[in-house]
Amino acid sequence: AQSVTQPDIHITVSEGASLELRCNYSYGATPYLFWYVQSPGQGLQLLLKYFSGDTLVQGIKGFEAEFKRSQSSFNLRKPSVHWSDAAEYFCAVGARSGSARQLTFGSGTQLTVLP
């Protein structure tokens, strides 16, 4: 069965600092990988996704993620964090078999940004 681990429950960074949120997955084949962000009172917004090809994926709001098959990782990065990036971030893996393509999520990482 597929699974996703986000080892950091809570991360605090200063505004302008760089950010890396970790994600490790377990899946029997090459996975579909996603990062979603959830602001308070909002739904889950897609930041970026990886299906195949270039392992460095660019997303919205200046985020990027790198798929590393050897490490089973899909870490999210941003070179300079803004106060508006404070939110909860979820990594997810999508099923490749079956047509539903349902997502399996990690536990999430809560990001706090200090002024």
Next chain:
Amino acid sequence: EPEVTQTPSHQVTQMGQEVILRCVPISNHLYFYWYRQILGQKVEFLVSFYNNEISEKSEIFDDQFSVERPDGSNFTLKIRSTKLEDSAMYFCASRVASTSTDTQYFGPGTRLTVL
């Protein structure tokens, strides 16, 4: 930009009562989903729906749950007899389903509180 909408934003009910959570997926989308997130836990897949029938469901989605697309726009989740452990945030999602790699778009969620 089209959005998935959900009503109500917060529902409070007594244990044993029936609840219906409503979602309006994006209009040209064909695949619909329900996920839930118990406070402090992961977002979990419940069910997917395509062509007026369930395509996949998780072990959480037992006989107490049902889904329906009563008209051309709404997608509902019914919990027949709510339990305390049904208290959670319920997210609806939809995707176009034109390719196997298209994105799921999530609604803002309905917070269900069972007393």
